Amino acid sequence: MSQNPPASTGPAPSFVTDALIVGGGMAGLTAAIALARAGLSVVLVDEQPPPLTVTPEFDGRVSAITHASVQLFKALGAYAAMAPFAQPILDIRVSDGRPGERPSPLFLHFHHGDVGPEPFGVMLENRHTRIGLMQTLAGLPQVTVLAPAQATVVERTPAGVRAVLADGRTIAARLVVACDGKASPLRAAAGIKTVGWDYGQVGIVTTVEHEKPHHGVAHEHFLPSGPFAILPMTGNRSSLVWTERKDLAPALMALGHEAFDGEVRRRFGDHLGRVVSVGPHFSYPLSFHMTTRFVDTRLALVADAAHAVHPIAGQGLNLGLRDIAALAEVLADGKRLGLDPGDGEVLARYERWRRTDSLIMGSVMDGLNRLFSNDAAPVRLMRDLGLAAVNRLPGLKRFFMHHARGTVGKLPRLLEGKPL
Numbered sequence: 024m025s026q027n028p029p030a031s032t033g034p035a036p037s038f039v040t041d042a043l044i045v046g047g048g049m050a051g052l053t054a055a056i057a058l059a060r061a062g063l064s065v066v067l068v069d070e071q072p073p074p075l076t077v078t079p080e081f082d083g084r085v086s087a088i089t090h091a092s093v094q095l096f097k098a099l100g101a102y103a104a105m106a107p108f109a110q111p112i113l114d115i116r117v118s119d120g121r122p123g124e125r126p127s128p129l130f131l132h133f134h135h136g137d138v139g140p141e142p143f144g145v146m147l148e149n150r151h152t153r154i155g156l157m158q159t160l161a162g163l164p165q166v167t168v169l170a171p172a173q174a175t176v177v178e179r180t181p182a183g184v185r186a187v188l189a190d191g192r193t194i195a196a197r198l199v200v201a202c203d204g205k206a207s208p209l210r211a212a213a214g215i216k217t218v219g220w221d222y223g224q225v226g227i228v229t230t231v232e233h234e235k236p237h238h239g240v241a242h243e244h245f246l247p248s249g250p251f252a253i254l255p256m257t258g259n260r261s262s263l264v265w266t267e268r269k270d271l272a273p274a275l276m277a278l279g280h281e282a283f284d285g286e287v288r289r290r291f292g293d294h295l296g297r298v299v300s301v302g303p304h305f306s307y308p309l310s311f312h313m314t315t316r317f318v319d320t321r322l323a324l325v326a327d328a329a330h331a332v333h334p335i336a337g338q339g340l341n342l343g344l345r346d347i348a349a350l351a352e353v354l355a356d357g358k359r360l361g362l363d364p365g366d367g368e369v370l371a372r373y374e375r376w377r378r379t380d381s382l383i384m385g386s387v388m389d390g391l392n393r394l395f396s397n398d399a400a401p402v403r404l405m406r407d408l409g410l411a412a413v414n415r416l417p418g419l420k421r422f423f424m425h426h427a428r429g430t431v432g433k434l435p436r437l438l439e440g441k442p443l
């Protein structure tokens with residue numbers, strides 16, 4: 024991606040729009056709907072053909088979607104298509120252990136009923152989230168989806184944005200929203216720096232079937248290599264996010280089905296009866312980054328383009344959805360005042376709203392991963408005692424539970440299920 028000064032003259036653009044969204048992952052798809060609901064015309068471009076992105080082989084992840092994010096999908100009119108595939112998260116159980124051993128008796132248990140009638144959130148296969156978002160987009164005439172299409176040049180000046188696609192088509196816009204993922208070519212072209220590091224860990228992801236029902240309980244079981252999450256799906260199925268050392272992961276991924284399942288069982292335990300993995304196994308490198316700025320001239324960074332956090336508490340996409348809800352709100356408010364969507368003050372408001380919250384959440388996830396990916400005996404003892412102590416402190420417990428539901432801080436209207 025290069026960023027050259029815009030040509031002052033030239034042929035008419037192929038598309039003229041208020042907002043250009045580069046990247047049509049779950050963040051870009053959601054942003055397109057939210058910005059359309061804010062009254063803007065939108066062009067969304069993504070390199071991938073949409074039918075490919077909803078196949079089971081493309082993305083094996085099943086995401087924890089917080090209660091607040093469910094409210095956002097509902098407010099955007101996208102949740103009805105997702106709901107049949109959503110498994111409510113009713114309880115969260117945090118424990119410490121080692122492969123092949125029983126979990127420590129000191130644990131932390133959160134029950135949704137302690138903070139309200141609704142579940143903490145739901146588990147949704149990423150492909151079902153994408154399908155629900157794509158179906159919603161199809162009903163929005165003010166959104167044009169160009170996919171597969173790669174944005175190769177995005178030129179930004181105080182006067183406007185001009186993008187060139189690999190096939191030569193051009194787009195004139197007043198704002199460009201970077202939803203182009205962790206490596207964000209738009210962020211790099213804008214010269215926005217990131218602070219971050221590699222965890223030296225990967226997240227191995229697979230779906231398992233088990234004999235007994237999970238009763239909507241999500242388990243976060245801390246093993247020496249990192250967290251091993253057992254996340255409830257519809258039916259007697261769960262999604263595993265197994266954090267493993269990067270150097271050990273290739274050998275695990277190369278195991279045959281039976282041997283792989285044997286390793287899963289050593290970590291999973293027998294509380295749900297016999298466990299068998301179904302479908303492909305995936306492995307995702309884990310890293311942390313946070314950008315120094317969220318905005319630039321007529322540019323807003325959103326979701327993984329702005330921040331990537333450890334999946335320890337399933338908050339990465341939820342943070343991105345908070346970005347989108349805040350951006351849509353400042354743009355809707357700006358539009359009511361007759362402001363340009365690329366107005367510097369409007370974008371500065373977005374940055375002020377989102378930067379601190381993202382930084383706090385990213386740092387907490389990072390600290391938790393460091394604390395729990397440590398097998399030193401004194402550290403294990405301290406954290407086990409810490410888990411048991413939090414379990415006995417109702418105030419602190421409620422604080423963590425509100426975080427799990429995504430209902431902390433100054434929430435944008437969409438996250439409260441309200442229209443813009």
Ligand SMILES: Cc1cc2nc3c(=O)[nH]c(=O)nc-3n(C[C@H](O)[C@H](O)[C@H](O)COP(=O)(O)OP(=O)(O)OC[C@H]3O[C@@H](n4cnc5c(N)ncnc54)[C@H](O)[C@@H]3O)c2cc1C
Nearest residue numbers: 046048050070086087174203204226326327337339340341
């Ligand atoms: C193992 C694991 C488990 C996770 N679990 C959870 C969870 O439970 N809950 C949660 O909230 N989060 C979770 N996350 C985080 C979540 O998956 C990510 O935050 C989210 O997928 C980021 O979405 P995105 O749209 O920002 O980026 P991406 O999905 O990376 O999308 C970026 C898109 O941009 C496109 N693109 C890039 N450059 C261009 C270009 N020049 N032109 C056109 N298109 C372009 C790409 O094709 C791609 O489609 C997890 C992450 C991992 C690794």
